[in-house]
Amino acid sequence: MVNDHGQSYGMQGNPAEGKMKKGTCPMCLISDTDLRESHFMPAALYGLMRTDEYEPVRFSGEAIYPTSKQTKHPLFCGWCEQLLNREGESWIMPLLPTLGGPFPLRERLTKQSPISQTGSLKLYSTATNPEIDVPKLMHFGAGIFYKAAVHSWVKDGTKPRIELGRDDTEALRLNLLGRGDLPKHMALCITVDSATVVWQSFVEPYRAENHEELARYVFYVPGIFTQLIVGESAQEVAKTSCINANDLRPVLFENVSISMRNTAREMAANARKTKKLDATTQEIEKRGLSVRLGD
Numbered sequence: 001m002v003n004d005h006g007q008s009y010g011m012q013g014n015p016a017e018g019k020m021k022k023g024t025c026p027m028c029l030i031s032d033t034d035l036r037e038s039h040f041m042p043a044a045l046y047g048l049m050r051t052d053e054y055e056p057v058r059f060s061g062e063a064i065y066p067t068s069k070q071t072k073h074p075l076f077c078g079w080c081e082q083l084l085n086r087e088g089e090s091w092i093m094p095l096l097p098t099l100g101g102p103f104p105l106r107e108r109l110t111k112q113s114p115i116s117q118t119g120s121l122k123l124y125s126t127a128t129n130p131e132i133d134v135p136k137l138m139h140f141g142a143g144i145f146y147k148a149a150v151h152s153w154v155k156d157g158t159k160p161r162i163e164l165g166r167d168d169t170e171a172l173r174l175n176l177l178g179r180g181d182l183p184k185h186m187a188l189c190i191t192v193d194s195a196t197v198v199w200q201s202f203v204e205p206y207r208a209e210n211h212e213e214l215a216r217y218v219f220y221v222p223g224i225f226t227q228l229i230v231g232e233s234a235q236e237v238a239k240t241s242c243i244n245a246n247d248l249r250p251v252l253f254e255n256v257s258i259s260m261r262n263t264a265r266e267m268a269a270n271a272r273k274t275k276k277l278d279a280t281t282q283e284i285e286k287r288g289l290s291v292r293l294g295d
Contacts, residue, residue, distance in 0.1 A: 021074035026150040027173055028080050038075035040153045040161075041144065041221070042085075044093045045202050046070055048222055071153050071204070083176070088140030091133055097198045097223045106223065108132055109192055109251060116240075120194065120255065123240065125248040134249045139176065141188055141226040144219055146172040148205035162205050162217050168230055187229040187238040187245065195257035198223045203260060225256040 020034040046068075058067050076084070095105035108131040114122040126132040147153075148161035149169045164172070174180045182188060193199075203220040214231035229238050235245045243249050 023074070025075075025077040025080055027076055027083070027146075027176065030077060033077045035074040036076055036078050036081045037072050038081060038147070040071040040073075040147055040151075041202055041204060042089045042093060043070060043072075044089075045096075045221060048096060048098060048200065049202070073151060073153065075147075075151055084139075084143045087176075088136045088138075088143050091136040092140045092224075096221060097200070099200050103193075103198060103223055105132075106192055106194075109253065114253065115248065115250070122194075122253040124192075124251050124253055126243070126251050127247060127249040132251075134243070137190065137251075138188060138243060141190060141228070142172055142175055142182070144226070145205055145217060145228050146176055148217070148219075153204070162207055164217075164230065182244045184245070185230060185232050185234050187227075187234040187242040189227040189229065189238050189241045189252065190243055191225040191227075191241075191252040191254060191256055193223045193225070193256045194253050195255045197257070199257035199261050201260070201264070203264070220256070220260050225260065 022032055023035050024031040025033055097103035109124050112129055115125045116123045126134050149164040152159055153161050171183050175182050200222050205217055205219040208216045208218045214229055217228045219226055235242050241250050241252050
């Protein structure tokens with residue numbers, strides 16, 4: 001299941017076969033270069049959303065419908081595409097849960113004991129875990145937020161998906177290029193899902209809430225909830241779970257599937273359901289299976 005969190009849009013058209021769009025790459029800033037067909041969320045994610053029989057389902061506040069289309073646009077040059085893939089995406093993708101299958105990243109995380117626990121919420125240090133590549137985990141998160149900050153990913157859209165502002169967007173760009181750490185007013189926080197059955201979905205980046213002093217942006221891929229908190233007190237507010245500033249490189253461990261499913265249910269409560277979706281739902285339910293959002 002694919003969630004664009006309230007955004008209803010058509011897919012961007014692909015360049016004609018054999019042609020490449022020219023432009024300025026927003027990461028390396030090289031002008032008049034060939035721009036690749038860049039995916040907003042990694043292309044491999046879509047394979048985790050479908051079965052042999054059914055397409056993924058996209059939903060927004062306006063409509064819910066099955067589709068195999070993917071959100072992509074000619075955006076980055078080949079070198080920067082490879083950078084995003086090499087430094088984060090290709091490492092994380094094989095570690096995400098498959099439908100009804102294992103969750104390798106969670107298995108790696110929980111091989112060690114948590115450094116703290118409050119009820120069902122646990123906190124693990126990844127700084128001493130040789131099976132977790134912390135720089136790649138952080139690069140993946142920063143890369144997704146950067147993509148959201150430099151393009152709308154909406155057909156004919158002009159505003160970026162999330163509006164970080166010029167300076168903060170530049171800080172993310174330099175960080176991804178290995179030219180600097182995230183600044184002190186940015187906190188990157190990562191939560192691994194503890195749910196027995198992980199919600200097999202992804203939610204594209206969006207601003208989660210409005211606050212006078214802090215802005216919080218989030219996205220979700222199966223089993224991993226990532227937050228970027230921006231503001232003068234960001235690292236102080238998130239000091240126990242800030243992976244980029246805390247030397248323990250902490251990762252939270254809690255059930256985020258419940259909260260993400262409930263968020264999706266609320267958002268899609270009044271959305272129009274297509275005939276294709278109704279037919280697919282009826283077919284699934286005739287087989288004794290359940291299709292629903294929420295806990």
